[in-house]
Amino acid sequence: TKARDVVPTWLQVRNMVNDISAQFPQGVQGPFFNDRFGDVYGNIYAFTADGLTPRQLRDYVEDVRTKILTVPNTGKVDLVGAQDEAIYLEFSTRQIAALGLNQQAIVASLQAQNAITPSGVIQSGPERISVRVSGQFTSEESLRAINLRVNDRFFRLSDVATITRGYADPPTALFRFNGQDAIGLAIGMKPNANLLEFGEALHEEMNKVLADLPVGVGVHLVADQPVIVEEAVSGFTRALFEAVAIVLAVSFISLGMRAGFVVALSIPLVLAITFTVMAYLGISLQRISLGALIISLGLLVDDAMIAVEMMVARLEVGDNLRKAATYVYTSTAFPMLTGTLVTVAGFIPIGLNNSAAGEYTFTLFVVIAVSLLVSWIVAVLFAPLLGVTILPATMKQHHEKPGRFTALFRRVLVGSVRHHWLTIIATVLLFAASLAGFGLVQQQFFPPSDRPELIVDWNLPQNSSIAETRDQMERFEQRALVGNPDIDHFSSYIGQGAVRFVLAYDVQPANPYFGQTVIVTKSIEARNRVKPALEKLLRDEFVGTDAFVKLLELGPPVGRPVQYRVGGPDVQTVRTLAQEFAGIISANPQLAAPTFDWNEPERVLRVDVLQDKARQLGITSSDIASALNSTVGGSTITQVRDATYLINVVARSREAERGSIGTLQNMQLPTGTGEAIPLAAVANFRYELEQPT
Template identity: 40%
Template sequence: MSRFNLSAWAVRHQALVLFFIVVLAVTGAWSYTKLGRNEDPSFTVKVMVVTAVWPGATADEMNRQVADPIERRLQTLPWLDYVKTYTRPGFVALQVVLRDDTPPADVGELWYQVRKKVGDIKSDLPAGVIGPSFNDEYSDVYIAVFTLTAPEAKEADLVAAAERVRMGLLRVPDVEKVELIGEQARRIFVDISNAKLAQLGLTPQTIVDALSRQNAVVPAGFYDTRSERVTLRVTGALEGVEAVKAVPVAANGRAFRLGDIAEVSAGLEDPPSFRVRKTGERALGLAVAMKKGANVIALGEHLAVAAEALRRELPVGFELSQVTNQAEVVEEAISEFLFKFAVAVSIVLVVSFLSLGLRTGVIVALAVPLTLAGTFTAMLALGIDLQRVSLGALILSLGLLVDDAIIAIEMMVVKIEQGWERAKAATFAWESTAFPMLFGTLVTAAGFLPVGLAASSTGEYAGGIFKVIAIALIISWFVAVIFTPFLGLHLLPKSLEAKAKRFGHDEHAIYRTPAYERLRRIIRLAMRRKRMVVAATLLLLVGAGIGLKLLPQQFFPSSTRPELLAELRGPEGASFALADAEAKKIEALIADDPDVAWYTTFIGAGAPRFFLAFNPTLPNPNYALVLIQTRDEAARERVHAKLLQQAGQAEGAATLRVSRLELGPPVGYPVQLRVSGTELADIRRTAEDLRNVMRADRRTRDVDLEWGERAKTIELKVDQDRARLLGLDTSDVALALQMLLSGYEATQVRDGTRQVSVMLRAAPEDRMALDRIGDLVVATRDGRAIPVSQVARVAYGAEDPIIWKRNREMVLTVRADVAPGVQGPDVTADLLKRLPAEMKPLPPGVRIEAGGAYEESVRANGALFAVFPLMVVTMLVLIMIQVQSFSRTVLVFVTFPLGLIGAVAALLIAREPFGFVAILGVIALGGMIMRNTLILVDQIDQDLANGSSISEAILEATVRRARPVVLTALAAVLAFIPLTTNVFWGPMAYAMIGGLTMATVLTLVFLPAFAALWFRVGDPGAAETKAEAAA
């Protein structure tokens, strides 16, 4: 009984095959239209933020009393990598960071565990602590950010209009949520003079109590009748300024309206905690998040329509602008990739036409859309969108997916030229090379296995490379063995039969042309000088290994998006006003720059996450971000240089950092060194020493400390005995001082969905300069007014306004940007080597660790190489199944590293860095090379089975396989060319171009030489027996 032949089945059932071709083409075209569009593949940001507020507490108290108990509790969380804690007076934020290999499916359950664990200790926290609060939506990406401006409008009117816009945007299909950002909180201020308090015998606490009692929401009960229950309500809760004015306050047996003894007015939070400006004008932001699985381009179109309709409804003077538009970026990126894709397809087709002839080339050309149709269908079924990684993988696969079609049709052409009938020739590829092609395809796909199975955020980000290429390659094999024979049967030219008559029945005549004879002489020479060829190849491999050390190391490159980030940080303890003033200087610098389309300023906190790799900055009054939208990439670079020059010349109160957006998982500063320990003084001294070393390095710029400056403080040391004699305690003094200086929140008025704080403050004439704080007057319980200096001593000092910790250890990060053309991992690695010689010995308990791009690169590469053994085992198993011989397996596998030679040379010539994506390319090269080797070794075995000597089998098999090997390599190499101009894929493209080119040459030279050496073949001209081929 003959073995099943899929190609023969296709020839026998031509109508069914044609039907499948049409169905596949239609399904593929439909699937392409339904595929999601995104800028980048999604990956899980494994970070949750826990915050708590304790008004009046110092940074040290927040650290010891609030942060430390939470940190201890979180240390029991499964999959925890570290907890990074940021503490400042009255506020703490803990970033709970999971291990990079945490399964994305488990993240939701882990965030529930965080809430549960922290909630369990909430009662153990000090009285007065507000929270903890949890933000597990920290990783949400806002695909569009709008701003609403109205220079002449009041804040309340601007907020009301923004709310209407927000509701309108929420009605757009596939919008998940719309966040209103930059709203300045409304306040009701109660200003009362110290003289009035003393005159009436009032204390601030009396007023606070009166407001709290009036505003309390207390159930009044209910009354049950025979048929229904009637609930009783008591009115009187505060609802506005007039209600606050009418609150009765008792003093010395008399009752006064609060409005009669104090100035009650409505206003805004002062100073503000967060503010947004659009091109210098006060604005409110609206950040739009998309539902999972939606098409960002389609949503962008719907948002544009909705925004235009909302603009028409806005009052005169209100302007709604879109400041970030991911849909536009995605559309441009996909258009660029589709253009590169079309160029790559054209290149492959031209190679096919020129090398195989017009009609034969058409058959190979038709294999491309058929394979892509199947790939798009599988991508839709697996939920893989069109984005940076999947589109690049499609272009990479283009040069590979025609390999099987070229091999199959080339084999068919050869057999027809040798005199075979067309139908029989169409089925020969299955008999001869179908399974070597299949296992070669699987080996090639296995070359991308490390990135597909890497347990890391980087693997999650780039894992689509493996999925898309594996799908395309497997489908290309089915196209080659089913559809290609069918197409060849109908489309190959009749002239092939005429050529067969010219050659007669000599099957080897077509391999005796001058070109093949020259190749045969080269191969014979390589086999004769086999030791020299193998030794030379080994030397080239050693040289490539040395060359790797010369290549700059990179994690991921910067994005080509036109946005620039100008970040300003004032000294620790600096005010919101300082950050605002420094931001205005940057705005003035770029306001009239023709390269700048617009700019949006965020003061007091960072922008929302408008880009996957952008990490929002936590609230901080000394921080400002100017998000600059330039007109194109070239304009971005000009503005970048201009701002860097400004940063170098300015002597402002804030440091300026200018950066581009990153690709891949977010890193921040490319060079980061963490100094950690237990004694803050030792940590600070070591960090300052390290900063000096880094500043002396020409490759770094803008070196600074993440924190470390001490802030001024005024401490009132209360004489407790004297205070008690006067009827005062510490809380009375603190309340009076807070009222006199910044205001005290007495209660909250409910206004629709918002809470408006009622702030009790001293009258303006009683608010004094800091140098006269001892003269501030506080009222005793019996109504006397006394200066603070009578019960407390004023002391001036300094404290650490913020504290950063990592896993409960204090950590101070020294960070820096790098000069153009310099890679962060290279600088970090060099610094780690030099530090012992250039720094003072580290104090006991202090250590220095690498962070930034170096740490992320090491972590990502570690996850990649952790899967490397599995990849090697998978390849060996596949090869062994096919060749079923240890010696043949070694013969195939020994070609795995050959691509490294050309890859390193190409990267050095092109001056491209050796980053994560380039490493993927070098690893995957091994599978591509072994694919050709596997088919070649199978051909050697077929020749041996037909009676050839081992020497003749090696020589003639190499000659016969040379044409398809060169053609497939040429198609792949040329298809990679469009990717060389892409900042993300460029290094991989160069590595693959160089690697495949060199490996193709070595496959035709090194492999015969090594086979001759391995099988102890003597002079190729000598007679040898098949027995010499024994393993």
């Protein structure tokens, strides 16, 4: 999708989904849209704390975020790995059943007290006085002090529930830096802003922020895209100037000072016009456009050199400057235009490629086409004008007699024309040899990035918890990364993928069994040493875990270099075929152990509701599902407002009961008559395997 089509496409998707949302089953949440998926966070900072709680550290990071938003051209600023606080009401199902209480009734009573509802406005003369009703919860202490009336009985909430304040359990995502728990601050830039200027302003603001932070709060730079861009552009610019210097030197040596000076003046003129057209088309100086300039530099001087050499040749045979300049246009303008158009045509497939790769490299075609066409215009119009001004009025022939090279060339030319069949055969053979030689050339459209980062993708089995993902990634950090002299720093994203710190980064969806480690080595040589060592360690010590070490990619993300899609009539057949195919390709020594992007079936506990019996008691499947969700995972029943945070109040069973099937079987369900019965009376339990989505 082209950049200009992204916003209209999202709008169309939203409209289409809204049109069919009425057809979704009752109870479906969403769908939810992330139309800012392509946002790039070029600067990432990690905040660590020594002796502070996660909430205290988050308060400092939120304060820094507020200050960063004041920097000109700042876009989105998001926190990474911040742990949300939660207040847990942990009930004992056995105790509630023994007291004859109903957990749903307790929850309803709490929600009614904490609800924010309009209380009216008093009109008193010229004033309007709003009415406010108290009772909302302000902390976990206000919850502990609540006296509830359920079924004409009074009791304190703390008598039937353990009330604790902590953090989301299990967490949805975690962030670590250099082996420490941390909170990340990902900073984006507004569109069309200057990244280098934004980077300078951001660094200046961060220096002020660092001076105000207390002792114990550490701030670490995880990613700094402005510095990377400045280095990359400087490298390409340096290569461009080197190419210009080489071309100028060759021009002066081969053509002489005056003729070489004409070519020397043509080059900056062509570049100046090309830069003007690029600015008009909105093409900035980036990796692709600078590469296109370097490619075209060797071509754009050809036309000017041809024009100057033609003028010199005509002056040597006795023409005056005006006649020599006119001859250049009449005899070479259209042949040079034909050659220029043929060269430009070679890049048309890139310009017309309607794909992600085509969009990424489109400026290659545009810049080459513009620069070559401009060079032709300069060669046929400005170069003769410069020649009339700079070249002498008359010139002697450089050689009265043909030189050795000219004489040799003439003999070869005459012989080739005389034996034309041999010339044709030799040409065909050389062409065939060139085609065969292409097989020896490495074929790679987008080479790996020359940046020092390594990315490790972690894919654990489908049923793995985020705690298991964290344990394995922490063990990897200690075994391979901490103290490694080739590594500058590293960061770990647990339960989610890394944020998009470069445009071409392949962001992965959040999952408890997924994580990514971003490793920044000290050099390219260090990166090349670390990568095979990590692959061997992961292969030997993390058996059963799909951990893939990869480099950043320059072009559109591809992922694993060899990928196959296996199809079939049903799920089991597809899995069987995939296993057989994996066994076949595993015999190739150049391929590592194959993996599957469709994970293994996950184990689920199926609750089969006896519908007739449940219906007689006034119990529905929805009631049972809600009760199970509250018991096992916990359900948010209300919220406590604490400063700028909304803290969820979560009702769930106690830890010893949450993982017990016996607890679920004995879970009390209210019936239509007001009595409670165990879940086992209206449902059967069994395990089964379910295909992953």
